[in-house]
Amino acid sequence: MVALRSLMKHVVAVPGDVVTVTAQGTYVNGQLFPHSAIPATAKGYQPFRFGAYTLQPGQYWLLGTSPDSWDSRYIGPVPIDLIENTIRPVWTSGNGYAAATRP
Secondary structure, rough: OOOOOOOOOOEEEEEOEEEEOOOOOEEEEEEEEOOOOOOOOOOOOOOOOOOOOOOOEEEEEEEOOOOOOHHHHHHEEEEHOOOHHHOOOOOOOOOOOOOOOOO
């Protein structure tokens, strides 16, 4: 058995936001997030159903910084009780995911 490091993902949508999942990627309130399409190399993993979803209270949409990150693209909305803590970056630069973050 092994223990893995804590997973870190960007919160890209919060309750009330509309998330649209398409082959082109994840849209939040009409804005496409970069590198959010399911890569063609993702064999054997079932993506979350395409469609539009309004996040309910206690639901969050999480994306990693890598196109092959295991995140809401596969599991959908994440309930708040699975979120342990928030992370505040010390040194960052922008990439379009969230203010002042970079892969």
